[in-house]
Amino acid sequence: MWLLSTDRAELHFFSAPGAVIGGYAILSHTWEDQGEQTYQQIRKLEEHCKVTNQIPRNLVSPKIRHTCLLAERHGFKWVWIDACCIDKTSSTELSEAINSMFRWYAASEVCFAYLADVPTDDALHAPGSAFRKARWHTRGWTLQELIAPLFLLFVSQDWQVIGNKIELAGLLADITGVREEALKNESSYSTESVATRMAWAANRRTTRIEDEAYCLMGLFHVNMPTIYGEGKHAFQRLQQEIIRQSFDTSLFAWGRWFSYTYGAKPMTRQRTYNVFYAPSLDHFFLLAQSVSAFSDSRNIRYSPNTLYCIQPYLPWQWKPENNEPADSEKRTLGPFGRLELPKFHKTNYGMKCRFPVFEVQGITVAILMADDNQEHFGLLLHPTNDNLTDPSSVCYSVGWGFDMPDGGVSFVRRVRLGKSWYNLSFLGEPVKPEWRDIYIADSFPEYRKxxxxxxxxxxxxxxxxxxxxxxxxxxxxxxxxxxxxxxxxxxxxxxxxxxxxxxxxxxxxxxxxxxxxxxxxxxxxxxxxxxxxxxxxxxxxxxxxxxxxxxxxxxxxxxxxxxxxxxxxxxxxxxxxxxxxxxxxxxxxxxxxxxxxxxxxxxxxxxxxxxxxxxxxxxxxxxxxxxxxxxxxxxxxxxxxxxxxxxxxxxxxxxxxx
Structure with missing residues (x-):
């Protein structure tokens, strides 16, 4: 990675964060509308200064100069600024930088978050303060720049330090939705469910549509090639990479949910197709089209507390409400008849999933093993309306429609099933899920697009x-x-x-x-x-x-x-x-x-x-x-x-x- 020397603002290459003796500072910022100084411009300026015997730091943009001065005042010889320390004309270097960016932020000695729209005298905690409304809180890339560094200083528009991440953790949690414990490093962000981490980014935005996926790679410890021009497919690839290394089924816990209302009646299968099946309805599929789909999934969890159904508790994990003898059937078999983990495998027929599954009134429901700390969730499924599916194996789409007592129709993906794994119910009927292999359409088929x-x-x-x-x-x-x-x-x-x-x-x-x-x-x-x-x-x-x-x-x-x-x-x-x-x-x-x-x-x-x-x-x-x-x-x-x-x-x- 290229770093700038703080005394001269000249570029030098380092192979890894550990190669920077004395450590380095790093800048987090939002890009200006008129553009930022690039790697090529800095190189050209260096060549100019060799001829004129000038110091490049005196000629660079105000943002780069102030960053160098600020890092130098804090005792650092090197600083990293994304705008000018990446040669974006090289697709290889750009992809490598994006894939390693979270690591470079995490390994920095200090991160300066420059807030161009926050004055030094701003009352940070006041309702409607400039700090609360800062553009920095709304951008996709700054989420990892908030979470990754251990030591983060917020800097006002005139380059004065106005606070740090630890002392402002409560305020930041209120603004961003990221848990205060994760901001204070009292718990790791990686222990949060996939759905929760997605929800942190749901209301943030990026200039390029692909970046809504690329800016989240570090947050999920995922690496993948960056292909600008692929559009929404980038977010599909991100989810597929998460699936390859995680059992966390909260990835599928997005979209509208249904808690049984007296008088609500499931629509017939054919009516569901006629009313809802269309290419634009991405909620029919297992994977989300955009991170914005997770906007109401912040409290969804996939925690060890839900795993008693698939593995015996160790003594220190045992909870009073699960007070069963060590050799009881509940301890050895769980509520679904055997101890298993969910599995996922991408095929050209859809996502092959192994879930606990049950049927009620013609509706198939897959147990997500995710909850909102109140009730467990299931995923509603219906056989896909597609003549090109394998007749020997059903492929399901997600969701079902319900006729509501007020005469309206409610289409939902998720359903609440109850608080106890051993007492689940749906539409007023008790259910006994069993482990099954099923195919679920993960995204809209290419041949139907x-x-x-x-x-x-x-x-x-x-x-x-x-x-x-x-x-x-x-x-x-x-x-x-x-x-x-x-x-x-x-x-x-x-x-x-x-x-x-x-x-x-x-x-x-x-x-x-x-x-x-x-x-x-x-x-x-x-x-x-x-x-x-x-x-x-x-x-x-x-x-x-x-x-x-x-x-x-x-x-x-x-x-x-x-x-x-x-x-x-x-x-x-x-x-x-x-x-x-x-x-x-x-x-x-x-x-x-x-x-x-x-x-x-x-x-x-x-x-x-x-x-x-x-x-x-x-x-x-x-x-x-x-x-x-x-x-x-x-x-x-x-x-x-x-x-x-x-x-x-x-x-x-x-x-x-x-």
């Missing part, structure tokens, strides 16, 4: 041109935001059905786990145009009347149907919207969709191109967490639309005068 480019092919196949077009880049941003979509738009009627047939279509983007959905209804209107009562103007008569509307389904109205039906001519005609744009707002103003249209350059008379912006507190939180935004529609397009609307008004006035 839909290319984003092909999502709207039913619209694009309308000839001579589709009335609407949904741009690929816009779909991509919605998917990155976590709002998945079904494979194709739902088209109830189309010009393909015959001349004069209007288009009636619907398309939605949703995150079922977070209960966020944007639903678009759109089409063409067959009603007579109010400004076409004069003489025919040829091409203008061929222009269809486009309409569109948007429904925002939120947790409070999740079960309210918004069926595909007729539109309101008075409000939904796009040409009547000022600038062909309209806002749709939810009931509390936390979600705003600004829907707008432009003419397609390929078929300007017939085709309208979707454009949308998101605003409001909730959508802004979602965009910040995924580092994605929706730019405003080009001003040139707005000018053209306004000019067209002005001409239409003038034309209508002249026809009225005649």
């Amino acid at each position: 839909v290319d984003r480019v092909a999502l709207c092919y039913p619209l694009h196949n309308i000839l001579p041109a589709p009335p609407f077009r949904f741009p690929h880049w816009l779909i991509d941003r919605l998917l990155v935001l976590g709002l998945g979509t079904n494979a194709t738009p739902l088209i109830k009627s189309s010009p393909k059905d015959g001349p004069g047939t209007p288009l009636l279509a619907s398309m939605y983007f949703e995150d079922v786990a977070q209960r966020e959905c944007i639903l678009f209804h759109f089409g063409t209107c067959s009603a007579p145009s109010p400004d076409r009562d004069g003489p025919s103007d040829g091409a203008a008569d061929a222009e269809p009347v486009h309409w569109a509307t948007t429904f925002l389904r939120t947790p409070s109205v999740w079960h309210v149907d918004s069926p595909l039906g007729e539109h309101d001519c008075a409000t939904d005609h796009v040409r009547d919207w000022p600038g062909w744009a309209r806002e749709f707002v939810d009931e509390d103003g936390a979600r705003i969709v600004r829907l707008a249209f432009t003419r397609s350059t390929l078929a300007p008379v017939i085709t309208r191109v979707f454009h949308l912006e998101l605003a409001g507190r909730r959508y802004e939180e979602m965009m910040a967490s995924r580092n994605v935004w929706f730019p405003p529609r080009a001003q040139s397009d707005v000018d053209v639309i306004l000019a067209e609307q002005g001409a239409a008004v003038a034309g209508g006035s002249k026809r009225g005068e005649r």
Whole structure:
């Protein structure tokens, strides 16, 4: 690894942390918007200073210079700064640095956490303090930089030390969710369950989507190649690596859970498929698509206290509530008939798992051996709806739907089964799980994945041109935001059905786990145009009347149907919207969709191109967490639309005068 000398800010290479005589300091920070000084820039500056006989430290960026001075004041000759101490043009060096970064932070003598948005006189503990709101607490990479170093000093925006990790442990635990004992090194972070460690990172964000996996490798003692460009697959690989070295089934304890409610009834298998099975619903699979899925899993544990079911307790591990004779059947066989550990093996058919399993009312449940310190959890399973599965062996998908007493439907992954391993129950029935080998779909099968480019092919196949077009880049941003979509738009009627047939279509983007959905209804209107009562103007008569509307389904109205039906001519005609744009707002103003249209350059008379912006507190939180935004529609397009609307008004006035 390359380190900077604190006296001159020159780069020197060290093969391992132990090779740095006297130790080294290390910087934890968030990168500036205007960019950071790179390895190549430091090298170029060194060459310049050899000619001019200057000291590079006097010419480097203020952040690097202040870091060198701070480390020098604390007695260190060497300091590591990620921005300039890694040659990112070398994929080999970058991968090696990322895989060893946790180790370098842990082996540092001191870590300086520079908080560029916290003044020295900030009241750290005060509600709403700058320290509590610091950007440093929201970034993915700084989680390992908080946990790994034994000695961490927080530094204000003017480079003054304002506290250390030990004395601020209580405040940091409140801000980050990391247990105070782990921050004080009174217990190891590695003794926390996989789900808990994932939950620590669930609300943090990274600039690159792959980094949400790469920044967690050290936290789980995992090494894997870094492949920028692989997207969400990086997080899949991280989970697979964790599985290879851990029995911790809390990795699967994410998503919504169900505690039996009187009057709730399981949906039939076929209804479950019809209502819920779609490519966007990643909660159907064993592995999560993003670390954000673990946002409510902080209290899930997989501890030695749950393992009495698979191994006899040693004398000092025995607990009063398990007061059984040493030779009792409970001590030797456990609640599932034999002493075993869960096993997992990745196959091209799904994840081959060995779990205690039972069936009740046609629902298969796998025991997770994870709990929330109150009740044990099971994973709901249903046979996959896939014609390409092996007929000799069932492959399961995760989750089940329940009809609730209030008329709504609740789809869940996990279920509470009770407090005692020997008295588990589900849907009011006692159960006796047994160890079984089962296959569970771990992620959406490659052969069933839909290319984003092909999502709207039913619209694009309308000839001579589709009335609407949904741009690929816009779909991509919605998917990155976590709002998945079904494979194709739902088209109830189309010009393909015959001349004069209007288009009636619907398309939605949703995150079922977070209960966020944007639903678009759109089409063409067959009603007579109010400004076409004069003489025919040829091409203008061929222009269809486009309409569109948007429904925002939120947790409070999740079960309210918004069926595909007729539109309101008075409000939904796009040409009547000022600038062909309209806002749709939810009931509390936390979600705003600004829907707008432009003419397609390929078929300007017939085709309208979707454009949308998101605003409001909730959508802004979602965009910040995924580092994605929706730019405003080009001003040139707005000018053209306004000019067209002005001409239409003038034309209508002249026809009225005649």
